[in-house]
Amino acid sequence: MEPRLTPDNVLRGYGLGIFPTADPDGQLYWCAPDPRCIFEFTRFHVPRSLRPVIRQGKFQIRINTAFDAVMRACADRPEGTWILPEFIDVYTELHRRGYAHSLEAWYAGQLAGGLYGVALGGAFFGESMFHRVRDASKVALAALIQRLQDRGFMLVDAQWSTPHLERFGAIEIPRAEFLRRLDQALEYSCPFAD
Secondary structure, three states: OOOOOOHHHHHHHHHHOOEEEEOOOOOEEEEOOOOEEEEOHHHOOOOOOOHHHHHHOOOEEEEOOOHHHHHHHHHOOOOOOOOOHHHHHHHHHHHHOOOEEEEEEEEOOEEEEEEEEEEEOOEEEEEEEEEOOOOHHHHHHHHHHHHHHHOOOOEEEEEOOOHHHHHOOOEEEOHHHHHHHHHHHOOOOOOOOO
């Protein structure tokens, strides 16, 4: 894999089961975790404490209305970030091409939380999420999974497992299994946005 970060290389990488990241010094890496963290629709679980928040409709869910703002908010972390300016440029171009998407949770007219990722065939590759209002990113994640399921996606990649993702039912699978599922998912064409 050519190490340069370009829109075409990123798409090629996702198709091969790898994705780019960087350290805060700007060193680019192509990652292929083994095991790989994914969400399965049948195992996705909305925590009990979040269910009333979703039912109340506290957050308005929007698609692709603030992609750049979502990426910048995901990058704005006190501990540092791998989302360097060149990542924002490349993923914004992928957004313009119809591959990268944001799902946003708005509260009182303000962007309260959200996430972004890349849709390729029947696979969605989650990249990062953020929140400014409690539960906003969790509601966005639940809305994302529902949207992907409704639109026929077959694979939801979460890259690495965390306790937060495990609360929602994320699981780890061997890389070989991930690649098998990825090959199947790439045979489909699922629309993320209308």
